[in-house]
Amino acid sequence: MRADPSDYKLVSPGTLKGVLSLLSSEPSQWLPIAGGTDVMVLYSAGKLPNRNLINIWNVPELRQIEVLPDSIRIGAACTYTALREHELVSKEFSLLATAASWTGGIANQNRGTLGGNIANASPAADSLPALLVYDAELTLVSVRGERQVPYQNFHTGYKKTVMTSDELIRDISLPRRFSGYFSHARKVGARNAQAISKVCLAALGQCAHGIIRDVRLALGSVAPVPLRLNETERVLTGQKIEASLIDAARKCVVKEIRPIDDIRSTARYRAAVAGNLVAEFLDKLAAAGGRA
Amino acid sequence: MNTSADQNTKCEVSFTVNGEKKSVLAHPMERLLDVLRHELELTGTKEGCGEGECGSCSVLLDGMLVNSCLVPVAQVSGTTIITIEGMSSHFLMKPLQEAFLECGGAQCGICTPGMILAAVHLLEKTPNPALADIREGLSGNLCRCTGYMQIFEAVSKAAPRRAAK
Numbered sequence: 001m002r003a004d005p006s007d008y009k010l011v012s013p014g015t016l017k018g019v020l021s022l023l024s025s026e027p028s029q030w031l032p033i034a035g036g037t038d039v040m041v042l043y044s045a046g047k048l049p050n051r052n053l054i055n056i057w058n059v060p061e062l063r064q065i066e067v068l069p070d071s072i073r074i075g076a077a078c079t080y081t082a083l084r085e086h087e088l089v090s091k092e093f094s095l096l097a098t099a100a101s102w103t104g105g106i107a108n109q110n111r112g113t114l115g116g117n118i119a120n121a122s123p124a125a126d127s128l129p130a131l132l133v134y135d136a137e138l139t140l141v142s143v144r145g146e147r148q149v150p151y152q153n154f155h156t157g158y159k160k161t162v163m164t165s166d167e168l169i170r171d172i173s174l175p176r177r178f179s180g181y182f183s184h185a186r187k188v189g190a191r192n193a194q195a196i197s198k199v200c201l202a203a204l205g206q207c208a209h210g211i212i213r214d215v216r217l218a219l220g221s222v223a224p225v226p227l228r229l230n231e232t233e234r235v236l237t238g239q240k241i242e243a244s245l246i247d248a249a250r251k252c253v254v255k256e257i258r259p260i261d262d263i264r265s266t267a268r269y270r271a272a273v274a275g276n277l278v279a280e281f282l283d284k285l286a287a288a289g290g291r292a
Numbered sequence: 293m294n295t296s297a298d299q300n301t302k303c304e305v306s307f308t309v310n311g312e313k314k315s316v317l318a319h320p321m322e323r324l325l326d327v328l329r330h331e332l333e334l335t336g337t338k339e340g341c342g343e344g345e346c347g348s349c350s351v352l353l354d355g356m357l358v359n360s361c362l363v364p365v366a367q368v369s370g371t372t373i374i375t376i377e378g379m380s381s382h383f384l385m386k387p388l389q390e391a392f393l394e395c396g397g398a399q400c401g402i403c404t405p406g407m408i409l410a411a412v413h414l415l416e417k418t419p420n421p422a423l424a425d426i427r428e429g430l431s432g433n434l435c436r437c438t439g440y441m442q443i444f445e446a447v448s449k450a451a452p453r454r455a456a457k
Binding site: 003005006008009010011012033035036037040041043044045053055057058081101104105106107108110111191192193194 | 318319320321322323342343344345347350356357358359361362363364366367369410413414428429431432433
C-alpha cells in the first residue's frame with residue numbers, strides 16, 4: 001500500500017548539531033534522509049518502518065570534500081556526482097569514481113550519497129568494495145562525541161552495523177597511499193546503469209619483476225556484507241603471477257565467499273564470476289607489470 | 293521549518309518553478325512529483341515507476357537532473373525547479389524538439405519529458421557528446437517504444453544545431 005504523507009514527519013534542523021540532538025532525544029525514532037534514493041523508495045511502497053525523518057541534505061558540514069596532505073575526507077552526504085567530478089578522487093581513488101559512475105543513472109547520482117550507501121549497508125552496493133580496498137575510516141558522531149571506525153569493522157552482518165541509533169556518519173576518510181597501485185574495477189549486472197550488481201570487484205595490486213608485492217581485493221554481492229578477500233590476498237602475496245597461481249586464487253575465492261540465490265542471480269553463477277573477475281584482474285596486473 | 297511541528301501538520305514550502313515563485317501548503321514528505329502534478333497542475337511531469345528507476349518524473353532541481361518521485365517536498369524549499377513546461381523558452385528546446393520529431397524519438401510520449409530534461413542536463417555539461425556520453429546521460433530514462441536508437445540519434449543531431457544557433 002502506498003504511504004500516506006500525513007502519517008510522516010520530516011524536520012530540517014539545518015545544522016549537524018541540531019540533527020544530532022534530535023537523534024539522541026528519542027533513540028531509534030528518527031531516520032536521517034539525505035538524497036532519498038533508498039528511503040523514498042521504501043516510503044513510497046509503504047514499507048518504511050520509521051515515521052519520523054530528519055533531513056540531512058541541507059547540512060553543509062556533510063557536503064564537503066577536504067583534501068589533506070595524507071588523506072581525503074569525504075562528507076557523508078557528498079553525492080556520487082560530486083565524487084565523479086572531484087579531480088583528486090578521479091585521479092587517486094579511481095575505483096571509487098568508477099563505482100560512483102555505475103550507481104543508478106545520472107539523476108540518482110545527483111541525489112544518492114556515499115554515506116547513505118554505507119548506512120544502508122546493502123552487500124550489493126557498488127561503492128563499498130572500493131572503500132574496503134582503500135582502507136577507509138569512518139567518523140561517527142553523536143551528542144556524546146565522535147569516534148573513528150575502520151570501515152572493514154563497520155558491517156557486522158546482513159544490513160547490520162556498529163552504528164548506534166543516536167549516531168550519524170559524518171565523513172569517510174581515505175589515506176592517500178594507493179596512487180601507485182594498479183587498480184581495476186568491474187561490475188557484472190544486467191546493465192551498468194540502474195541495475196544492481198550480480199557481482200562487483202574492486203582490486204588494487206603492486207608487483208615488481210612479476211612478483212606480487214601487495215594485493216587488495218574486495219567483492220560486492222557475494223556475502224551478507226561487502227567482502228574483503230583476506231585469504232585470497234594471502235595466497236597471492238609474494239608469488240609470481242602464472243597460470244597455477246591464478247588457478248589457486250580462483251579456488252580460494254570460491255572458498256572465501258558466501259553467495260546466495262536471489263532475484264538477480266544464483267550462488268553458482270556468482271561463485272564462477274567471482275573467480276573469473278579475480279583471474280581477470282591478475283591477468284591485467286601481470287600485463288601492466290604492476291604499474292598504475 | 294518548525295522542528296516541533298506536530299504529525300499531520302502541513303507546512304508552507306516556497307520555491308521557484310519555471311521562473312515563477314510558488315508557495316504550497318503540503319505535508320513535508322509529499323513527493324515533489326505529486327505537488328507538481330496535483331497542486332501546481334504541471335502534468336507534463338509523468339509518473340512511471342515511482343521508485344527512481346525509469347526517469348519519467350525527471351525535473352531539474354537547481355540545475356541538477358533528479359527523479360521528482362524521490363524528492364520530499366520539504367527538501368525543495370528555496371530551490372529553483374524547471375519542469376518540461378518551463379523548457380519552452382530554453383535555448384536547447386527548439387533543436388531537441390526538431391530532432392526528436394525528425395528521428396521518431398517520441399512515440400507514446402510518457403518518457404519524452406524526462407528524456408528531454410536528461411538531454412538538456414547532458415548538453416549543458418557536455419555540448420558535443422559522443423554516443424557513449426549520450427547513452428550514459430540517458431541511462432536512467434527508460435523507453436518501452438523506441439528501442440532508444442532514435443532518441444540517441446535525436447540528441448546527437450540536436451547538439452551541433454544548438455552550437456550553430
